[in-house]
Amino acid sequence: KRTVLTGITTTGTPHLGNYVGAIKPAIESSRNSGVQSYYFLADYHALVKNDSPDRMVQSTLEIAATWLALGLDTRNAVFYRQSDIPEILELTWILTCSTAKGLMNRAHAYKAAVQANLDQGEDADHAVMMGLFCYPVLMAADILMFGTHEVPVGRDQVQHLEMARDIAARFNHHYGELFTLPEAVVDDHVAVLPGQDGRKMSKSYNNTIPLWLPEKKLRKAIMKIVTNSLEPGEPKDPDDSALFLIYAAFADSAQREAMRQAYRDGIAWGEAKQQTFELINAELSEARERYMDLIARPADIEAELKAGAEKAREWARPFLDRVRDAVGLRSLG
Numbered sequence: 087k088r089t090v091l092t093g094i095t096t097t098g099t100p101h102l103g104n105y106v107g108a109i110k111p112a113i114e115s116s117r118n119s120g121v122q123s124y125y126f127l128a129d130y131h132a133l134v135k136n137d138s139p140d141r142m143v144q145s146t147l148e149i150a151a152t153w154l155a156l157g158l159d160t161r162n163a164v165f166y167r168q169s170d171i172p173e174i175l176e177l178t179w180i181l182t183c184s185t186a187k188g189l190m191n192r193a194h195a196y197k198a199a200v201q202a203n204l205d206q207g208e209d210a211d212h213a214v215m216m217g218l219f220c221y222p223v224l225m226a227a228d229i230l231m232f233g234t235h236e237v238p239v240g241r242d243q244v245q246h247l248e249m250a251r252d253i254a255a256r257f258n259h260h261y262g263e264l265f266t267l268p269e270a271v272v273d274d275h276v277a278v279l280p281g282q283d284g285r286k287m288s289k290s291y292n293n294t295i296p297l298w299l300p301e302k303k304l305r306k307a308i309m310k311i312v313t314n315s316l317e318p319g320e321p322k323d324p325d326d327s328a329l330f331l332i333y334a335a336f337a338d339s340a341q342r343e344a345m346r347q348a349y350r351d352g353i354a355w356g357e358a359k360q361q362t363f364e365l366i367n368a369e370l371s372e373a374r375e376r377y378m379d380l381i382a383r384p385a386d387i388e389a390e391l392k393a394g395a396e397k398a399r400e401w402a403r404p405f406l407d408r409v410r411d412a413v414g415l416r417s418l419g
């Protein structure tokens with residue numbers, strides 16, 4: 087069986103970008119009987135952002151309810167909270183010891199933090215936490231722990247996947263072939279979903295459309311997506327339109343081509359937005375009801391996560407023992 091694994095950081099409310107970039111393809115692949123899937127809530131990663139403890143708890147609940155509402159079948163997929171698997175942290179340390187600092191220096195997120203400091207006349211590493219710096223090693227541990235072959239992610243995570251491969255290859259070279267080299271799987275149609283302002287949809291840009299907005303608010307949020315000032319009847323360029331990309335991420339290929347033609351034929355922006363709303367709403371409305379129901383039953387969600395953690399640890403404990411053994415630590419047995 088091929089192992090597919092992915093995680094979502096538990097900061098804030100899940101948005102359309104998380105859905106099309108990660109959750110939807112992940113749930114689809116979990117239905118394939120030739121696949122063993124591991125999906126998790128990356129709360130150790132969320133800690134890097136130093137959010138408030140209450141928001142962390144709330145976000146974990148929302149993201150867990152999201153996966154379940156969208157139809158993740160936890161009999162096939164192992165679904166867990168990262169911090170319920172302490173073996174991941176131990177593997178992180180072992181990997182940290184054979185990971186070059188120079189590799190981490192190249193990480194986009196770290197470099198962006200340094201650049202922001204320099205732009206503001208601060209020291210390069212002002213307020214940069216070790217958690218941010220070591221983030222890619224933790225992510226490598228998530229992935230390498232489970233012998234992962236494929237990691238469905240958005241384009242923004244591809245560098246992290248390359249780093250996980252480098253870290254694995256270096257370890258294998260020193261200590262023997264323990265780790266599988268993982269690959270990123272990025273869906274071409276939805277590589278990066280733009281947000282309302284046309285930049286990548288991201289919590290850090292404040293341009294997200296939350297996944298579970300009630301219908302009226304969802305419509306309003308879609309009406310706010312930026313468009314240019316072309317009038318109805320004037321031909322529009324779908325390839326230069328955030329609205330089109332968002333539509334395309336939810337459309338099948340026939341719908342996508344029909345909308346492409348409608349842009350060239352000069353569809354009014356208001357009409358294009360209305361159709362985008364209808365398409366997205368149709369895809370989400372049933373799951374939204376399940377979500378509302380689930381989020382009111384946190385104990386049930388907790389029970390799912392606990393059961394998932396046990397399954398994950400059944401694999402992680404003996405695997406970590408092999409790693410301990412390989413590096414010359416006593417295996418715990």
Ligand code: TYM
Pocket residue numbers: 091092093094095096103104105106107108128131224225228229237238239240241242243246276277278279280286287288
């Ligand atoms: P995170 O929580 O930022 O995002 C979760 C997933 O959503 C994707 N994504 C998007 N895809 C398309 N368009 C967008 N606008 C968009 N915004 C977010 C992300 O690419 C990601 O797939 N470091 C990871 C979490 C993580 C992880 C892992 C992932 C921790 N360990 C191991 C895979 C494997 C992160 O912060 O994702």
